Amino acid sequence: MATIKEIADMANVSRTTVSRVLNDSGYVSKDVRQRIMKVIEETGYVPSEHAKSLRTKKTKVIGVILPKISTETSSRLVAGIDDILSEKGYQILLANTNLDQEKELEFIKLLKVRQVDGIILTATNVNERLVQQINKTDIPLIVIGQEVDSVSNVLYDDYHAARAVVSLFIQKGHEAISFIGVDESDVAVGHLRKKGYIDEMTQHGLTVEDTWIQKGIFDIESGYEAMKKIIETSTHTPTAIFAVTDRLAVGAINYLKEKGYQIPEDMAIAGIGASEISQYVNPPLTTVDYQNEAAGKAAAKLLIESIETNKKEPKKITLDYRLLVRDSV
Amino acid sequence: MATIKEIADMANVSRTTVSRVLNDSGYVSKDVRQRIMKVIEETGYVPSEHAKSLRTKKTKVIGVILPKISTETSSRLVAGIDDILSEKGYQILLANTNLDQEKELEFIKLLKVRQVDGIILTATNVNERLVQQINKTDIPLIVIGQEVDSVSNVLYDDYHAARAVVSLFIQKGHEAISFIGVDESDVAVGHLRKKGYIDEMTQHGLTVEDTWIQKGIFDIESGYEAMKKIIETSTHTPTAIFAVTDRLAVGAINYLKEKGYQIPEDMAIAGIGASEISQYVNPPLTTVDYQNEAAGKAAAKLLIESIETNKKEPKKITLDYRLLVRDSV
DNA sequence: TTTTGATGTGGAATCGATTCCACATTGTAC
DNA sequence: GTACAATGTGGAATCGATTCCACATCAAAA
Numbered sequence: 001m002a003t004i005k006e007i008a009d010m011a012n013v014s015r016t017t018v019s020r021v022l023n024d025s026g027y028v029s030k031d032v033r034q035r036i037m038k039v040i041e042e043t044g045y046v047p048s049e050h051a052k053s054l055r056t057k058k059t060k061v062i063g064v065i066l067p068k069i070s071t072e073t074s075s076r077l078v079a080g081i082d083d084i085l086s087e088k089g090y091q092i093l094l095a096n097t098n099l100d101q102e103k104e105l106e107f108i109k110l111l112k113v114r115q116v117d118g119i120i121l122t123a124t125n126v127n128e129r130l131v132q133q134i135n136k137t138d139i140p141l142i143v144i145g146q147e148v149d150s151v152s153n154v155l156y157d158d159y160h161a162a163r164a165v166v167s168l169f170i171q172k173g174h175e176a177i178s179f180i181g182v183d184e185s186d187v188a189v190g191h192l193r194k195k196g197y198i199d200e201m202t203q204h205g206l207t208v209e210d211t212w213i214q215k216g217i218f219d220i221e222s223g224y225e226a227m228k229k230i231i232e233t234s235t236h237t238p239t240a241i242f243a244v245t246d247r248l249a250v251g252a253i254n255y256l257k258e259k260g261y262q263i264p265e266d267m268a269i270a271g272i273g274a275s276e277i278s279q280y281v282n283p284p285l286t287t288v289d290y291q292n293e294a295a296g297k298a299a300a301k302l303l304i305e306s307i308e309t310n311k312k313e314p315k316k317i318t319l320d321y322r323l324l325v326r327d328s329v
Numbered sequence: 330m331a332t333i334k335e336i337a338d339m340a341n342v343s344r345t346t347v348s349r350v351l352n353d354s355g356y357v358s359k360d361v362r363q364r365i366m367k368v369i370e371e372t373g374y375v376p377s378e379h380a381k382s383l384r385t386k387k388t389k390v391i392g393v394i395l396p397k398i399s400t401e402t403s404s405r406l407v408a409g410i411d412d413i414l415s416e417k418g419y420q421i422l423l424a425n426t427n428l429d430q431e432k433e434l435e436f437i438k439l440l441k442v443r444q445v446d447g448i449i450l451t452a453t454n455v456n457e458r459l460v461q462q463i464n465k466t467d468i469p470l471i472v473i474g475q476e477v478d479s480v481s482n483v484l485y486d487d488y489h490a491a492r493a494v495v496s497l498f499i500q501k502g503h504e505a506i507s508f509i510g511v512d513e514s515d516v517a518v519g520h521l522r523k524k525g526y527i528d529e530m531t532q533h534g535l536t537v538e539d540t541w542i543q544k545g546i547f548d549i550e551s552g553y554e555a556m557k558k559i560i561e562t563s564t565h566t567p568t569a570i571f572a573v574t575d576r577l578a579v580g581a582i583n584y585l586k587e588k589g590y591q592i593p594e595d596m597a598i599a600g601i602g603a604s605e606i607s608q609y610v611n612p613p614l615t616t617v618d619y620q621n622e623a624a625g626k627a628a629a630k631l632l633i634e635s636i637e638t639n640k641k642e643p644k645k646i647t648l649d650y651r652l653l654v655r656d657s658v
Numbered sequence: 659t660t661t662t663g664a665t666g667t668g669g670a671a672t673c674g675a676t677t678c679c680a681c682a683t684t685g686t687a688c
Numbered sequence: 689g690t691a692c693a694a695t696g697t698g699g700a701a702t703c704g705a706t707t708c709c710a711c712a713t714c715a716a717a718a
Contacts (some may be wrong), residue, residue, distance in 0.1 A: 003674055014698045019676060026677095027696050046442045050383045051674030054703050059379075061422070070408040070622075072399075079399040082425045091439075093390070094421040096411045113375045240473075250609070280579070280609045293399075343668045348706060355707095356666050380704030383673050636691055 004043045011039045022047060035123065042132075053115060053299035062117045062303065063111035065095045065104060071227070072275050073292050074122070080296020082122060090117070091244055099124065105133050106316045112139060114226045118303045120144060125185040125248065126196045140306040146188050152306065152314045154299045158188045161241070161321040162196025165270050168239045170204055172329055174268060174314045178212035178238035180226045180248045193272065211236055216248045223251020231259065237266060240329070246287055253281055268329040274322075283327035295319055331374045336517025337529050340368045351376060382444060391632065392440035392448045394424045394433060401604050402621050403451070406473065409625020410449060417633055419446070428453065434462050447632045449473060454514040454553060469635040472627045481635065481643045483628045484500060487517045490617045490650040491571070494599050497615070498569045499533055501658055506530065507541035507567035509555045509577045522573045522601065541567055545577045552580020562590065568596060569658070575600035575607045575616055582610055582657075596658040603651075612656035619650055 008015045013032060020026045020038045023195060027035075039045075053059045062085055066074045082092055093116060097103035104123065111119055118140040123130065128147045135150050136142060144154045169177050178257050179197050184190040194213075199209050211233040214220030223243060225274075232236065243249035249271030253263060263283055274289035296319050305311070330346045333351075337344045340363060349355045350591055357365075359428050368374075382388045391414055395403045411421055422445060431626075433452065442515035447469040447628035452459065464472060464479050475481045478657065498506050508526050513519040530537050540562040545551030552572060572578035578600030582592060590596050592612055600607060627646050634640070 003675075004676095015675080016698055016700095019698090023676080027694085029696060032696080046438070048383070048674050049389075049443045050379050051703090052672080052676075054377070054379045054383055054705085055676045057703085069411060070401075070404040075399040075404040078423070079425070082423065082661080084426065091443075092423040094407070094411065094423055096415065109375070114378045114420075169646070277605055277609045279453060280606045280611075282611045283470075307708085333706095334704075344705080345668055345707080346666085350665090352706080356664085358666060361666080380673090381706075383675085383704080384706045386673085535692050 002043050004045075004047060006124065007036070007039050007043065007045050010043070011036045011116040031180075041300075051245060057115065059115050059116070059117055061088050061093050061116045062090050062300075063093045063095055063114070063116040063238060065097060065107050065111075065119065067097055067122055067124045069094070069096045069097050073273065073290075076292035077122065077296040077299075080293035080298075082296075083293075084297050084300035087214045090304075101125070101127070101130075104130055108133050108137060112137065116140070118307050120299050120303060121158070123148070125187060125190075140303055142303045142306075144295060144299050147316075151312060152302050153316050154295050154302065155316065156188065156290045156295065157321055158192035159196040161290075161323075162193040162244075163200040164321070164323050165242050165272070165286075165288060166197050166200035168270070168323065168325065168329060170206070170240065170267065172202070172240075174240040175206050176212070176236055176238040177206070177208075177240040177242060178230050178234070179208075180214050180216055180223060180230075180241060180243040180252060181216060182218060182244060182248075188294055189244055197242060197252050209234060216251070217242075218245060218247060220247050220251040220254070223248035223249070224255045226242075227252035227255040230328045231255070233250060241267060241269045243269065243271045243290070245273040246285060249285055249287070249328075252278060253285070264327065264328045264329050270329055274324060278324075278326075281328075286326045286329045289322040289324055289326050291322070331372050333374075333376060334573060336365070336368055336372065336374050339372070339487040340365045343640055379498070386639045388444050388632065389419050390422050390443070391419050391588075391629075392422045392424055392436070392443070392445040392447045394426060394436050394440075394448065394466070396421070396428050396451055398425045399438065402619075404623040405621035406628075408449065409627075409631045411625075412622075413626050413629035413633070417525035419633075421619055423643060427478045428455070430456070430459075433459055437462050437466060438493045441466065443455060449470070449628050449632060449634050453479070454516060454519075462589065469632055471632045471635075473624060474626050476645075481550045482629050482645050482647065482648045483551045483624050485517065485619050487521035487623065490527075490619075490652075491522040491573070492529040493650070494571050494601070494615075494617060495526050495529035495650050497599070497652065497654065497658060498571065498597060499529070499535070501569075501597065503569040504535055505541070505565055505567040506537075506564070506571060507543075507559050508536070508537075509543050509559075509570065509572040509581060511544060511547060511573060518573055526571060534536045538565060540564075543654055545580070547571075547574060548577060549576050549580040552577035553584045554566060554580070556581035556584040558611050560584070570596060570599045571597065575604040575614060578614055578616070578657075579606055580608055580654065593658050599658055601633055603653055607653075607655075610657075615655045616653050617650050618653055620648065624648055 004015050004018050007017045018036055020028050021033055068074060095107040105188045120142050122144045123146040126148055131148055142152045147153055181194050214226035214229050216226045241252055243252055249269055256267055270286040272288040274287050276283040278287045333344050335349050337347045347365055349357045350362055399404060408547035426434040449471050451473045452475045455477055460477060471481045476482055510523050511519045542556050545555045570581055574580055578598055585596055599615040601617040603616050607614040607616045
């Protein structure tokens with residue numbers, strides 16, 4: 001791989017001049033410029049990014065920290081991010097925490113060392129140490145999906161989405177509505193969606209039995225188990241189930257079908273996420289579309305803005321959701 | 330961000346010595362080592378990757394070129410790759426071609442410039458220019474899913490998988506088996522799977538009518554259209570459908586259901602890919618599991634081996650497949 | 659006592675770019 | 689004809705590490 005010096009020698013000019021052509025800065029005469037261009041063409045020379053980064057402190061790389069790579073949410077998000085970023089000549093450096101909280105911290109450090117121009121963090125739960133680490137990071141950083149005061153966020157409207165789902169059930173005449181959630185340390189999915197559920201119920205004067213609220217851990221299996229618990233332990237069997245993710249809902253459906261329940265006649269059910277399977281379960285699942293790709297795009301745009309203008313004040317964007325009403329209610 | 334010089338000054342030693350501690354190479358006395366360590370601790374110093382890369386020509390970054398980010402295949406693949414890579418301290422730099430052939434070439438160049446330590450390329454179709462570009466790349470490179478002579482490959486056994494599916498149909502008594510494929514410029518998915526289909530049919534002395542073979546373009550919609558064509562144009566309506574991807578199969582199912590066909594009674598159907606929806610369509614789809622995650626892992630291992638041993642001879646790995654027989658046949 | 663080899667440390671070149679400054683040439687206005 | 693700005697080019701420092709080589713100690717071997 002050739003270097004700028006070699007190009008300079010071949011074109012009989014100094015490195016400075018080659019550099020000028022490369023970045024078209026400063027004055028270079030037509031003649032010289034063409035001579036240099038020609039040499040560059042012929043040799044297929046491309047400047048080393050590392051040398052450039054070392055000097056300029058810019059890398060054109062954005063670090064993206066994900067809780068898990070192989071989920072629809074993540075891959076849609078990344079698709080959205082990449083869509084905007086690639087347009088602006090940035091590339092994505094992937095960091096997969098595999099739901100390990102420690103790794104979030106580690107990766108932020110690692111990405112700093114690599115001098116990425118910016119970081120997009122999809123956080124699951126936000127603890128004190130993470131916030132500290134975020135605050136002492138001078139690299140532009142966007143957090144998706146969870147609120148962190150000091151930086152820009154792209155947020156889903158978990159609270160209102162949850163209320164909308166419950167509201168739909170109530171409209172359809174349901175009163176005994178049960179809930180499958182996740183741990184509340186996940187503020188967005190665990191806490192806010194639950195709060196939406198509780199508030200909507202309360203506002204309509206509906207009571208919630210303790211056994212109607214169960215927890216899972218994001219996978220289909222635990223949705224099945226949660227549903228089982230609800231059915232087996234409730235004195236009043238509910239007539240509707242609100243699961244905070246589609247996968248949990250699918251698990252619940254599996255259990256209900258196994259026990260001979262008709263959906264939606266015997267039990268209505270809805271999830272959140274608009275995952276692909278939600279269309280193909282039987283009956284098609286009512287869900288909320290969070291438009292992750294749009295979220296990714298929004299985050300990328302925020303980040304680029306922040307990088308290019310070097311502005312500090314954090315912006316908060318709350319995205320729209322769409323309730324997809326299908327046959328499961 | 331501190332530099333090695335500052336650390337050296339604070340510890341009253343030379344940069345050389347600090348570097349020695351950092352990489353534990355050469356001789357450093359206990360005293361000095363501890364003194365330096367202490368300063369490093371206190372300042373939270375971490376060496377700049379760029380300066381390091383500039384000097385050592387190593388980046389601990391692997392470029393991964395994907396045809397499309399947000400597909401199950403890709404995300405599983407990446408998950409597998411990351412699994413192995415992160416263990417060895419490598420990170421992934423993502424490059425998404427969005428099915429644009431030109432971009433494959435571009436990205437290979439770009440990744441070179443960024444001096445990645447290796448490249449994993451998931452190619453869709455392999456043309457002359459791509460092979461040329463690959464050959465003149467001195468960076469270790471693995472191609473997944475398509476055969477390229479000069480480099481290491483991780484391959485799916487498309488041909489035999491296709492035969493296995495067709496064989497299953499035949500076993501179940503089907504003779505009129507039709508085929509929904511994709512363009513044959515995609516050697517693996519388009520050509521090999523078709524060849525497997527044809528060969529298996531021929532070997533059993535079964536004839537294939539022209540109209541039984543239709544093409545789609547990887548999405549559900551085109552599966553629907555292909556199925557429609559088969560039904561509408563065939564003089565002999567087939568009794569089984571082999572679609573080369575699950576999505577195509579799902580599209581076909583949608584059409585068949587719409588027209589009142591019972592699956593598998595009136596029409597048996599199978600796909601390839603073991604995508605998540607394949608479990609949740611009704612009836613569950615018979616398909617082939619290619620274990621993409623395993624493929625990703627295999628590719629990553631090959632790549633690391635190639636990087637660390639600096640060996641050249643290309644290796645070919647053909648992965649196992651599993652036929653998942655479900656209610657659709 | 660001298661040699662030798664292991665141990666310990668620093669100086670300075672190097673990687674491949676960018677960029678500040680100095681200097682040279684040309685054109686234009688007074 | 690002089691002054692001054694605009695234009696064009698190169699020298700050399702710089703970014704932050706690694707690494708070759710030289711040099712200094714010191715203990716054990718000859």
